[in-house]
Amino acid sequence: MQIDLTGKTALVTGSTEGIGYAIARQLAKAGADVVINGRSEEKTAKAGERLKGEGAQGTVTAIAADLATAEGCAALVAKLARVDILVNNAGIFQPSDFFDTPDEVWDRHWQVNVMSAVRLSRAYLPSMEKANWGRVIFIASESGFNIPVEMIHYGVSKTADIAVARGLAKRMAGTGVTVNSVLPGPTLSEGVESMLANEREKTGKSIEEVAADFVKQHRSSSLIRRAASVDEIANIVTYLASPLASATTGASMRVDGGLIDTL
């Protein structure tokens, strides 16, 4: 199977590190012109430079914009009028018990995890429809199905992502535009590494061991019994972004290590 994205422009939101950066790297290796995004100018520019040195075949552009607000999303769209592939990856996760979680935390998860994707899809889907080709991929989570008790607000935002993706796939019916969501399980990104940093220090174990302990303890239905790597997530996203995935739309694709226990 050969994936060739030459001539396609791909925007990956929140791609200075973690899953987003891995997706950007794979799309770039497959020939896409890739747009990297993060909040700080410096970090975003650095990630763009790094990507150029890691086998990018097409162009690499870095656009800093904070997607937590409507203004930030509009600023990004003002700098980038159209894309062929939109990967709504930017997301935050903050463990916090329901009774200790104020409105602001709910609202921030909603704005970053859901509304950034809504706003960018609204901006970019019309030109994809006109071109009769496009790919929109929402990086949701297994937590959208298995609501995590330690961050209900996060799980709810990811359920919303899955629902928006399904709705948009219906809205784009009959066009060459597909819309899907991808549901990673626990994945060793920089964000998860910093979430596990205390445990790592306490136990002296490697980050992979600490992540596997977390999976066994808090996501005990996992069949792979370890965290995924960021590349394992990027693989499926790259396939979905490609012309090869033309009959897959409206799907919620699991890369969850088998932890969602339904058929």
Ligand code: NAD
């Ligand atoms: P991460 O914290 O390692 O990286 C997050 C990226 O998003 C960074 O590049 C950061 O700069 C960017 N970002 C955060 N807020 C932003 C904002 N307001 N505007 C622009 N960029 C912003 O995260 P990750 O673990 O790689 O997660 C990426 C996505 O995958 C998220 O949507 C997350 O919910 C989802 N996910 C992660 C896991 C996991 O275990 N890592 C599991 C399931 C789903």
